Amino acid sequence: MKSQVSVIKDQRYSLSIEKDDRETFVKFTVIPSSYALKSVVNFLLLIVLNSIAMKTCHDKLELPFYKAVMLRLAIFVVTSMFLRKPTIESMTVIRNYGVEVTKENGLVVCPNSWIQPWIQRSDFLARDLIVDVIINEGFVKNQQVIFYLAILVREAKRLTLLFSVCAL
Structure with missing residues (x-):
């Protein structure tokens, strides 16, 4: 099973999109542009x-x-x-199963791959629990309007915010 990767760069972040040949999953990963510097x-x-x-x-x-x-x-x-590394966020959409949301906030003293089980927080949202995926707008401190991506989950009290690295 081969996977295809494409990268889109912006001033504040880079977006990596990975999918396999059979299109059973698509993984979106957001890394802040200032990741290495920070x-x-x-x-x-x-x-x-x-x-x-x-x-x-x-x-x-x-x-x-x-x-x-x-x-x-x-x-x-x-x-x-x-003093930690900036957050790397990813969302994996698995066809017919649901969405996995992952945040990784590593330590500066060692590579993320060495300690991944301890620094990675993953949540799986089953397909039947997801009501909708929305692009919404909100207001932040300086009366700025930001757009954000969120998932509405059945019986959840809050929205599941995706890619908060991009929102602020």
Whole structure:
């Protein structure tokens, strides 16, 4: 089973469309244009913050070796959780079954493929639960009008927003 991939680029994001020969699925993936730049900036910021924290811990606190190592590790973990890669969103339409919506927000310290099960959030919406797919407009803070894509799900209290990377 071969798949065909096409890419559409915009100023703020790039859209990748992938489908197989038998057309059983179509996958739309949105990656922000600034993905690489923001990842590098967050990685450098992570290094700087951890360097400052380690220097401060070494100079100001006189801790035993194992406590100093544990404190440095804790600071590294906390800063790694806050300084993340931008979100990659995808929607896979599976013919006769439904739609899978996936968001991936990776860590800057390692490639996404290494930790994918932990950073990827997927929701599957069965075909019989989907009422409609809509393109709607909404207002944001600066009285701007934005257009967004959403799925109306039966008995859900909220819309399922697709590709929020593009909406804002």
